[in-house]
Amino acid sequence: MDIPRNRQGFALPEYLAYASIERAIRPYARSDRFAVALVLPRWEDKAIYLRAAAAHLNPLDNFRVSDRAYIGDEKPETYDSILDDFANRRTIVLFKDGESVPQEVAIAFDSVTHLDVPSIRMVQGIVKWIYKLEIGSEDAELLARSDWRHLKLAVVRGRPISRVLSSLRKLQAAPLSASVKRTIIDETISLERMEGYGEAKNWGLDLARDVGDWSTGSLSWDDVDRGILLSGPPGVGKTVFARALARTCKMALVVASYAKWQAKGHLGDFLKAMQGSFGEARKMTPSILFIDELDAFGDRNTVDSDNASYDIKAINGLLEQLDGLEGREGVVVVGACNNPGWIDPAITRPGRLDRQVRIGLPDADARAAIFRMHLREELSAKDHRAFAAATEGMTGADIQQIVRYARRNARRGRHPLTPADVFRHVPPAVPVPPDVIRINAIHEIGHAIVGAALGMSLSTVSIASTLRLDQTRQHVGQAVFARNVWARRTKDHYLDIIAMTMGGIAAEHVFLGCWDDGASGGAGSDLHEATKIAIALERSYGMGKNLASYGPASSLDTNEIRQVDSSLMAEVEVILRDQFDRAKAILEDRRDACLELVDKLVRRQLLPGSEVMEAICQISSVPEKHND
Structure with missing residues (x-):
C-alpha cells in the first residue's frame, strides 16, 4: 500500500479500511477529478473509513490539497455545493446504504460501490x-x-x-449486556408495525403464515410464494421491508445487490459472488435472499452492444440461480428495483419473481405512523400528524433521518426530545400561491379527463399545496392511471397515450390561452415524452410512413436520429399537432365538467378517478385520431 506503516492516528482498522477503499477507487486513482460514493459494510465504523478515505486523498496532509472525504448524511451544504465539489476535485462520500445516496446527485458519481468486510x-x-x-x-x-x-x-x-x-x-x-441486546432487537422492526407498504405488507404477512404452516408440516413448500419483485423510488424502504419480513417470518436474511456482486471484479468473479449469495441462502434455510438493484442487470433485448456479452451472461447467470432454487425448500427471493420496466422479462416469468408490487411514497397517515414508529411512541399523536403534514413527498428513509437528527439535537442540548427538535430538521416548505395551484389543477385535470375519455383507468388526480425547498425536482401534481398489462399496443393505443400526455398543455391552452415551459421544456416533460412516443411510432414500431425500424424504442437517441433522418421531425410534428388538437376537442366538449373538477381539485387537492369518470360520463363522443 502506498502509505507508511506508522501513519499518525492509524491502527489496524484504518489500514483495513484503507485497503478496501484502495480497491474500490482503483479505476480512478490516476484521475485528478473523480467523485465516488462508498456504501460501508458497517456504519458504526464510518469514522475509521473516513480517516482512511482522507488519507487516500491527501496522504501527505498537505493543507493546500482541496480533495475531500465526508459522510453523506452529515454534510450541511446544499446539493449545488456538493456538485461543485464533484466538478473541481477528487471526492469520496460515505453512505450507510444504497438508499441513502441522494437521488438528486446519484448520477453525478463516477461510481456507487458497496464495500465488503475485508476478505x-x-x-x-x-x-x-x-x-x-x-x-x-x-x-x-x-x-x-x-x-x-x-x-x-x-x-x-x-x-x-x-x-x-x-x-x-x-x-x-x-455475554452481551442487556442494553446491547435491546439495541439489536430493536434494530429491525416487525412487519406488523410497519406502515405505508400496502400490498407488499399484506403479502409479507401472508407469507409469514404460510412459512409457519410449512415449518409445522401442515403446508407443502409448493404452496408457498417463492419470490416477489418490489419496485419504487429510492428511500421508500425496500431494504427495510426485507429485514422486517425476515424477522416476521423468523427466517435468516441474506442481503445481496448487483453492485455488491459487480464489485468483486470481472465477470467470473461477479458470477462467483452471485453463486455465493444463493449458496449462503440455501445453507441458512429457511431464509430470504434479498437482491437489490435488479434493474441494473438490464434487458437482454436492449443491452448496449459494447457490453452485450457481459450483460447477457450476467442475466443468464441470475436466471440459472433462480431456477436452481426450484425443488429446494426454504428459500424466498425478494428482488428490488427502481425501474421494473428495465428488467429482463425472463426474470419475472412464472416460477421466478412473478409477483410484482410497487411501493410508493407514504401518504399522510403512513407518514404519521412512520414517525410514531421511529419516535417509539414519544411525543403525541397530534405531533405525529403535524410532522406528517410537513413532510409531504418524503420517504420513510427521509423520516428516519429526521428523527435521528432530532434525537442528536436533543442529546446535545441535554433535554428531552421535543416537537421543535423534529421540526428543526424538517426541510422548509413554502405554500404554492393560489393562482399557481389553480393553473396546476387545470393542467392535471386536462390529463385526467383526456385519459379517462379515451378509456384509460384513472386511479387518482392530485396537486401539491406546498413545495419543499430542498428538492430540485418534485411533483406539483399528477394524474395516475392504472396500467393495463393486457392492452394491445397498436398505433391507436400509442396515439391515445400521446393525446393524454398532451392533455395538460391542451387544458392550459383551452382555459388560459397558453401554456408555460414547465410541461414542455426539459427531458421528462410532457411534450418531450409525447415526442419520444411519436418517434418510436415512426422509427421503431413501423407504424408510420415506413416499415423500417431503428431498433428498440428504449435505445433510440433522438438527437442522433435527427442528424441522419431529416424527414423525421416533420412527421413527428404532424402526429403531435393532431393529438394536441384532439385533446383540445375532448376538453372543449367537456368544458363545464372540467371547470367543476378544477374547483374541486383546488379545494381538496386529491380526487379519486371514479369522481372524474362520473363527471364526464354523460358525454361519450371522442374526436377522431387522424394521422392515417
Missing part, C-alpha cells in the same frame, strides 16, 4: 505487512468481523498481535 486474504496480507507475521484464516476472519472500535483499543502500540487476538476472543465469548 481473509486481505487481512492476512495487511497483518503480515504491519507485523511481519502470518496468521491463519480463522484469526483473519476474527479480525475482519470484530467490532473495529474494540479492535482499535486492543491494538495499542507494541502489543503483539497474538495478545490482540486473545483479547478479541474473550470479548466475543462474553
Whole structure:
C-alpha cells in the first residue's frame, strides 16, 4: 500500500479500511477529478473509513490539497455545493446504504460501490505487512468481523498481535449486556408495525403464515410464494421491508445487490459472488435472499452492444440461480428495483419473481405512523400528524433521518426530545400561491379527463399545496392511471397515450390561452415524452410512413436520429399537432365538467378517478385520431 506503516492516528482498522477503499477507487486513482460514493459494510465504523478515505486523498496532509472525504448524511451544504465539489476535485462520500445516496446527485458519481468486510486474504496480507507475521484464516476472519472500535483499543502500540487476538476472543465469548441486546432487537422492526407498504405488507404477512404452516408440516413448500419483485423510488424502504419480513417470518436474511456482486471484479468473479449469495441462502434455510438493484442487470433485448456479452451472461447467470432454487425448500427471493420496466422479462416469468408490487411514497397517515414508529411512541399523536403534514413527498428513509437528527439535537442540548427538535430538521416548505395551484389543477385535470375519455383507468388526480425547498425536482401534481398489462399496443393505443400526455398543455391552452415551459421544456416533460412516443411510432414500431425500424424504442437517441433522418421531425410534428388538437376537442366538449373538477381539485387537492369518470360520463363522443 502506498502509505507508511506508522501513519499518525492509524491502527489496524484504518489500514483495513484503507485497503478496501484502495480497491474500490482503483479505476480512478490516476484521475485528478473523480467523485465516488462508498456504501460501508458497517456504519458504526464510518469514522475509521473516513480517516482512511482522507488519507487516500491527501496522504501527505498537505493543507493546500482541496480533495475531500465526508459522510453523506452529515454534510450541511446544499446539493449545488456538493456538485461543485464533484466538478473541481477528487471526492469520496460515505453512505450507510444504497438508499441513502441522494437521488438528486446519484448520477453525478463516477461510481456507487458497496464495500465488503475485508476478505481473509486481505487481512492476512495487511497483518503480515504491519507485523511481519502470518496468521491463519480463522484469526483473519476474527479480525475482519470484530467490532473495529474494540479492535482499535486492543491494538495499542507494541502489543503483539497474538495478545490482540486473545483479547478479541474473550470479548466475543462474553455475554452481551442487556442494553446491547435491546439495541439489536430493536434494530429491525416487525412487519406488523410497519406502515405505508400496502400490498407488499399484506403479502409479507401472508407469507409469514404460510412459512409457519410449512415449518409445522401442515403446508407443502409448493404452496408457498417463492419470490416477489418490489419496485419504487429510492428511500421508500425496500431494504427495510426485507429485514422486517425476515424477522416476521423468523427466517435468516441474506442481503445481496448487483453492485455488491459487480464489485468483486470481472465477470467470473461477479458470477462467483452471485453463486455465493444463493449458496449462503440455501445453507441458512429457511431464509430470504434479498437482491437489490435488479434493474441494473438490464434487458437482454436492449443491452448496449459494447457490453452485450457481459450483460447477457450476467442475466443468464441470475436466471440459472433462480431456477436452481426450484425443488429446494426454504428459500424466498425478494428482488428490488427502481425501474421494473428495465428488467429482463425472463426474470419475472412464472416460477421466478412473478409477483410484482410497487411501493410508493407514504401518504399522510403512513407518514404519521412512520414517525410514531421511529419516535417509539414519544411525543403525541397530534405531533405525529403535524410532522406528517410537513413532510409531504418524503420517504420513510427521509423520516428516519429526521428523527435521528432530532434525537442528536436533543442529546446535545441535554433535554428531552421535543416537537421543535423534529421540526428543526424538517426541510422548509413554502405554500404554492393560489393562482399557481389553480393553473396546476387545470393542467392535471386536462390529463385526467383526456385519459379517462379515451378509456384509460384513472386511479387518482392530485396537486401539491406546498413545495419543499430542498428538492430540485418534485411533483406539483399528477394524474395516475392504472396500467393495463393486457392492452394491445397498436398505433391507436400509442396515439391515445400521446393525446393524454398532451392533455395538460391542451387544458392550459383551452382555459388560459397558453401554456408555460414547465410541461414542455426539459427531458421528462410532457411534450418531450409525447415526442419520444411519436418517434418510436415512426422509427421503431413501423407504424408510420415506413416499415423500417431503428431498433428498440428504449435505445433510440433522438438527437442522433435527427442528424441522419431529416424527414423525421416533420412527421413527428404532424402526429403531435393532431393529438394536441384532439385533446383540445375532448376538453372543449367537456368544458363545464372540467371547470367543476378544477374547483374541486383546488379545494381538496386529491380526487379519486371514479369522481372524474362520473363527471364526464354523460358525454361519450371522442374526436377522431387522424394521422392515417
